[in-house]
Amino acid sequence: MNKPFKTPLAAYDPHYDPLVSDGPGRNRDYAPTYWSATAGAPPEDDGAITRDIDTEVAIVGSGFTGLACAAFLAREHGIKPLVLEANRVAWGCSTRNGGQGQNASGRLTRSQWIERWGLDVAKRLHAEIRDGFETFEDMIRQSPIDCEPQRGGHLYIAHRKRNLDKIAAEAKVLTDVFGEPTRVIGVDELRRDYLDEAEAVGAVLEPLGTGVHPAKLAFGYQQMARAAGAKIHPGSPVIEITNQRGAFHLRTPGGTVKARAVGIATGAYTAPGMTRLLRGRCMPILSNSIVTRPLTAAELEATGFKTRLVLTDTRVLRFYYRLLPDNRVQIGS
Template sequence: MPLRKYNPHYDPLVDETPGCNTDYAPTYWVDSAGIQPEDDGTVSTDMSVDTVVIGSGFTGLATALFLAKEHHIEVAVLEANRLGWGCTSRNGGQAQLATGRLSRNQWLKKWGETTAKALHEEICQGFATFEAIIKDEDISCDLTDRGHLYIAHKPSILARLSRESELNNKVFSYNTEIIDTHRLRAEYVNEHHSCGALLEPTGLGVHPVKLAYGYARAARKYGAKIYTSSPVIAWEEKQDYHYLVTPKGIIKAHRVAIATGGYTHTSLSPYLSYRYMPILSNSVVTGVLTSGQLEECSIKTSMVMTDTRILRFYYRLLPDGRMQIGTRSAITGSDADNKKHYALLVDGLHRKFPALKSAPIDYSWWGWVDVSHDMMPRITQIDKKNIFYALGYGGNGVSFSAQAGKRMAQKVAGVFDSNLEKLPIYSSELPKHPLRPLRRPGQWLLYRYYHGLDSILP
């Protein structure tokens, strides 16, 4: 099957599927990942399998890995395009101790202390799951210094970060610390807009495509099949079976796990309609920085960093001396390559690191993040049917997708620990949005409002 040209305008709310055998987005990660592992080719005939996983991002691959390795279940991953083609090959590679977009303080307000603490514990276990896969499967994926710097972009934010740090320490026994501007600049990074930071001990940067290739190799080693260029274009349920139609064959499966992230198109399943919002995020990578530029930026760590804007920037120094930075982008796919979004991102880079005004930009790309309407993910079963999904990480899925895959596999295998059902992310479905047609105009208004809050208020 001929490789199709990458479509920069793909939009999950408009297009029927994310394509078929479409080339990767032009990312630094794909360019520097080395040789792609073998897969099982394209579905070319009708077949039958116990469980189908739709999507070969981190979530789909981790689910397949656990299904095959721990539960000995026959599993086939169906990927529309290439291995890890969606968010997984386009992200910032920042593994943080988080999932969804709500802060620990917001968990406390929403669910109370017992549930908030249990959720924190689950996310910590998730980070351990993520690290264990890398270690056990011997995946070489350019791990960075440990930790995460959450950098205050204005002085008034530091007081909020101090309260957050106190809460982390006292309520969650998570020992974060506040670093003042002087120490931040002397020991970590000379970021011009920084006014101090919250330093989290847990966090890692990874090369996401090397990691995805490692997940795929491991899943196949334990018997999972991975079919690429095999989009699910129709889906029928008859008696106890699912019939997943791909362009060249129909797969009959007893159970289906959906792991399509921000690339979940509206026609995939009626059960998911309006339950999530795809949001564009873009990223650039500079050329290799000169010693003069590195010296001026005074970056003494490879640790992952984000700033405290609501429309936040995420950035870090890459192992080969380039800088990567990303932020929120266009609202529609058709506007994704509008130069103003690129300009906003590059302007952010230059304001943070004026020395990089002379650095070339070698790579620019974007991708769809899956954001749920209540800002938290769900790993759940649909209405007692044999359909499961893990969606809605809100741009915090690099590490948590490992745990989501583990838990989804347990749900599929029927061995999910009922004690975990007390966590809202495992016990309910993604909420629907009540004002469907207004979601994108609403997003446009919110972005303007957030830009105002981020830049105008002291």
């Protein structure tokens, strides 16, 4: 049996800028995050591309999106896709995020959906978001790797009376119109039962919210995709995608992959020259996150943490934070 070809691991480059750099590198190590340091050894993969190869579907990018796409194609459609990754599996955002899954709807509120597009469209949008969250929960339950889920909902904390009034009104819409039992929590209840947030004036508790160890979840997706028949090739950056005679040709340093269809799941780490279809379409957003050492019992009491729900606030530059299973506090913005 031939073993997968392993290219030498390159050092992580903190200076990579997807808007100006030639590409994210080849087989670079993970960013030195808490998640990558505590996820354990990455699962087996299929090694770098070393020759020209044909496949029905090629997926560029091995984060949550690429790996989940590969798993669903293989399990539900009988398509055994080939996943191409420039660096290590789940090297980008999937091992660098806050690990919070919510009933998120973007910048517009559901009231604004109704105002702009009508109730029927708004309800269909909500159903799509709800379906996505339920799929996320299904993947957590199916994952062969324990990703330390913290369930129970999402606490949306207001720091101004006008912000509380706004999210309280949206909570009523979520409950009455969309059937999501969402409730307003007063400042006394918040400090007594959840956390002693000094600047908070109240909060809204949404029923859908789950925190995870994102790198462990990504590794679980990786195992699920390969078990279903997908091939995952790290150390294989796609330099260029061209369409020749009805087939896509994805050029990598080790060989060209010929595919009938291509899925691009690279997020903000997309190399600018990979395909003209994405030129000018990526807008990287900076997010910073830190994780403390485990807090002592006295420190937990002093900080007022009594909940392990996922937390965000209503500031313009929003903070997201939570108490992790090992009593560290993770906070980002």
